[in-house]
Amino acid sequence: MATIGGIAAYDGQEVTIRGWLYNLRESGKLLFPIFRDGTGLIQGVMFKKAVPPEMFEALKNLQLESSVLVRGKVRADQRAPGGFELDITNLQVVQAVSQDDPFPITLKEHGVDFLMEHRHLWLRTPRQNAILRVRHEVIRAVRDYLDDHGFVLVDTPIFTPAACEGTTTLFETQYFDQKAYLTQSGQLYNEATCAALGKTYCFGPTFRDEKSKTRRHLTEFWMVEPEMAYAHMDDVMDLSEQFISYIVQRVLERRPAELKTIERNTAPLERVRPPFPRISYDEAVEILKRKGSEIQWGGDFGNADETLLGEEFDRPVMVHHYPAAIKAFYMQPDPQRPDLALGVDVIAPEGYGEVIGGGERMSDYNLLLQRIREQNLPPQAFAWYLDLRKYGSVPHAGFGMGIERVVAWVCGLEHVRETIAFPRMLYRLYP
């Protein structure tokens, strides 16, 4: 059974394609249907005189996105966008779309709301197909890189008893006779698994009840989180730049056709190779002030600030040593300046903002207990987490990388909503 993506191997042969009618043009006694099968597009040609009259009529009256088995001879043709055409010898309609209820998504422009409402059908279009294939490649690259560098995949629970980070952004759910929360991060569990296995990672969905309406937020997104025992912030930066570079170069190497479909300018991606610039938070604030930002030392970067920082460099930039006050409670303080945390964020270029956040975790029992109390977190819920500091505590570090933000950046998209098949956002739970 031939696929359109692999049609070149069948030049001159008769093949059967199982697919859908993507477009149909007619010119008198000629029909030019375009078929898609998920792997690509190919134009067919049907001469009225070459086929039985009922077959010609059947195709002529067929609505777009009707499913068909089409048989024809593959012919290389300069005029065809994909380089090949199909001289149709037989057509079997699997299911004909009704003309009273035609496929809603046309080849013309549509608005965001309409497309999101028809996301289940929008996925069939070439651009969305290409984006999902890039996402697939990014995920494969993530797994291959970590698997090949000594990390063990240990997935962490979705149902959790308490917050990993802030308590305000938890989705609450009933768990038999008690409350549970959907995970915001597997990190705390990763700290346990890395003490068991050395280097581990988890990769799965993450949920945040944030009332965020921006181009980089989903309420459900996928995050990969590596964690390393006996590691420091510099190790996180080393891993981050190698990891991101590998992923980006892998997509460039294996998905050029998809990037072309999306019309991504690949020049900025070609430059994504180590080393990445490393600047301290102090230096970042100086750069931002010079570029006109209103930021004051001690404040977190806004979207505009991240974009300004990203513009300053031709590849992702790593910002480290943030004020401890704006970072999570479990961050290890800098021994020289305890008001700073050994945290690092990786900011993607071209305005895509933070794609990685991580750093060195607090390894001292008493300091961690103090921070938990300062945050008004229930110490009993963190008893197991504190245990990790009682039984062979070691310096350890890791990060989380948001898959959708990386895919949006690699694809050059306006919004992360196109990077996942069925995005979950504020005001969007359907389909």
Next chain:
RNA sequence: UCCUCAGUAGCUCAAUGGUAGAGCAUUCGGCUGUUAACCGAAGGGUUGUAGGUUCGAGUCCUACCUGAGGAGCCA
């Protein structure tokens, strides 16, 4: 949650406060190489909802609903 903007045909959009239109889609007709094909014709509307101002409201006012862009927060 806050700020800004937008809701008109299935879709994308027009329409000085004065008879609601176009392109695409659908239907019918034409065309033997079309590339979001083209040409001709037809059908298709409670202008988001509820009030209000006015001789008259798609247009102005109020509230609500829905969505978008942004802020904050984050990956």
